[in-house]
Amino acid sequence: MITGKCACAMVQYEVQAELLDLCHCHCSICRKIHGAAFATWGGIARDKFVFMSGGDSVKTYAFSEDSDSIFCGNCSSTLLVDYKPDAEMLYLAMGTIDGDVKCPTGLHQYVGSKAPWFTICDELPQYIEEPDIQ
Numbered sequence: 014m015i016t017g018k019c020a021c022a023m024v025q026y027e028v029q030a031e032l033l034d035l036c037h038c039h040c041s042i043c044r045k046i047h048g049a050a051f052a053t054w055g056g057i058a059r060d061k062f063v064f065m066s067g068g069d070s071v072k073t074y075a076f077s078e079d080s081d082s083i084f085c086g087n088c089s090s091t092l093l094v095d096y097k098p099d100a101e102m103l104y105l106a107m108g109t110i111d112g113d114v115k116c117p118t119g120l121h122q123y124v125g126s127k128a129p130w131f132t133i134c135d136e137l138p139q140y141i142e143e144p145d146i147q
């Protein structure tokens with residue numbers, strides 16, 4: 014089981030399953046919504062995600078026609094991305110997870126949009142845009 018929370022701990026969640034995939038996304042939107050060099054997302058089964066508290070204080074921001082960012086309305090921590098065409102999955106902002114979790118091998122995507130001041134220093138696969146999967 015995966016548990017996590019936002020920075021102010023108003024929003025707490027549980028995922029009663031393991032991560033299905035892991036990606037480090039370097040696209041400009043992920044960089045901005047995290048205020049970081051890149052965002053790390055863990056794919057989870059949508060029906061295994063539950064808010065344990067604060068579910069009524071989350072807000073959503075539609076950063077594209079089919080994608081919402083879900084964040085704490087109090088401290089603004091990004092918690093999830095809901096890519097709506099993918100009805101089975103949600104993408105968990107890995108930095109909000111408490112403790113350790115079993116991680117699938119990750120990958121880097123949208124490295125074509127990578128911050129020029131950041132250097133990827135691992136051996137994971139890199140994709141200019143999205144990997145051709147699913």
Ligand SMILES: [Zn+2]
Pocket residue numbers: 019020021022023024085086087088089090
């Ligand atoms: Zn919060």
Ligand SMILES: [Zn+2]
Pocket residue numbers: 038039040041042043044052123
């Ligand atoms: Zn992205």
